[in-house]
Amino acid sequence: MNVIETSGLTKVYTSSFGKKKVEALIDLNLSVSHGTIFGLLGPNGAGKTTLVKLLLGINFPTAGNAKILNEEPDNYLIKSRVGYLPENHKYPSYLTGGEVLNFYGRLSGIDGIELSRKIDELLELMQLRKWKKTKIKAYSKGMMQRLGLAQAMINDPELIFLDEPTDGVDPIGRKEIRDILLQLKEKNKTIFLNSHLLSEVELITDRVGILNKGKLLREGTVRELTEKAEEYKISAAGEIDLSAFRLHDGILLTKLSENSYSVKVKSVGELNSVIDQLRQNGVLIKEILPQKTTLEEMFINLIRESESAEISGKEKI
């Protein structure tokens, strides 16, 4: 079941006098399944926050439509099943941590003993229990992020949007937040994560989308996105004498390290042909692994490709 669905979603921001138009999101089609962690990656200004705002009914689409939990975002009642941590969240500085959770909890439709219990439970989870009665102006950035996360979880939501949740949090705090997100996933919650911390996204997400200049460039599992097309690493029992034989069809075997080689092929059939040739030449193969790139490498390459394609497109015009 899809928890988030968009079809042809487009958002164009127009300046006050209509002179300047910014295409923040262009014809976006996306779906996120129930109980998964979806990571949306993109450089600053890619349209990540705009997408979340459209899904939450904070902004209105120029064209297309969006659905969360099978409802239109302008049905405000659906938000009792949703949690949100905005990027630069701002809570009134005169409130204590406990009061912040109390206010947003009541706005989310819970109160009484249930709310008090939930506040204590979340403050404990976020290690903020002893700060419950301290005004938040005394909180550090990391504490504010953890309080924000508690706020997003106060109504025990089915779907949680997190915009840069580990922003300003130290490495230990990040690990703790990641663990909390994984716990939430175990409880069958769906998490939509906006981040530019690629290593973090790589560690916890089931699927990843890459957005640049309002366009969804790629979408898939981290494995799908990081696998290099038809490139394999071959580990042999001993060193292969590359000068001794030449592979058919101009296929090149490149040495990576001792007893370790890389080969680029066009198909699985071609890979098998390489294996046959190596075996015929007495090479003992220990391991064949598809070559992977890091998410960061893939992300940078993809953004560069999209930008150079855009530049060449403009030049042609």
Add this chain to the structure above:
Amino acid sequence: MQKNQSALKNIWLMTWFTLREAMARKVFIFFMGISVIVVLLSAAIFSVIETESVISGFTTEGKDVILKEIVGSLELMIISPLSALCLLLAIFASASFVPVMLEKGNIDLLLSKPVSRTQLIWGKYFGGLLVVFINIGFLITGVWLVISIKFSYWDFSFLSLIIIITFTFAILYGLIVWFGILTKSSTPGMMVAYLIFLIVSPLLQLAKDRLNVLIESDFIKSVIKGLYYIIPKTSELMGKITQDLTMGKGIENYQPVISSFLFLAVMMYLSTIMFKRKDF
């Protein structure tokens, strides 16, 4: 039914939260401080006045009439300048309620909760009104109690001023809310509210009542008349209507009240519509 109950609960929550915001910003405390000083000063001044010597020469029936006159005049003398000052302070204090709510990081959070935009804006509006109602109520009730105890004359009509002054503020606050949504800033709304309260409304009243005979052009007369009916009549509300209510005469002409209320209705309608369509 349940939806309506939750709507009222949400509006009340936003109202209560605005009151909390006012208290945190010391606005509420400052207002209360002024009111306490005024009430204590009044009590101190009246404690040295001998009431019996003022009314000793009158018969029982005459005493009632003269007491009513004295009490009304004293109340008016204290409240007239103070209510105007309170209204100026109230505009200053409340102008930022809506722009602060619309700040990035704050409005996003509010709109991500199961609260409609209409509930948010009306909750904020009622919150501002409640702040002013409590303050004005405290001031007027305090002054009324001091004078009533001193003269042993209990004129309850004076308390209706709490409603009329809060109503005057409600109209200007409607304008401030609309400007707040339009500009996301407190300054323009505050400036326009001051302009209407201090200059435009008194001038239009003067032009309509006194200067009309000096103006020959029918076109200008029509423009003035049109503006007079469009612009809220804060000058009359805080002037003649306040005076008449203090003296226990009641409201003779309801036109300023009704036309000002219509202005408020238009402002709040526009505010609600605009807020419901705005991107944040």
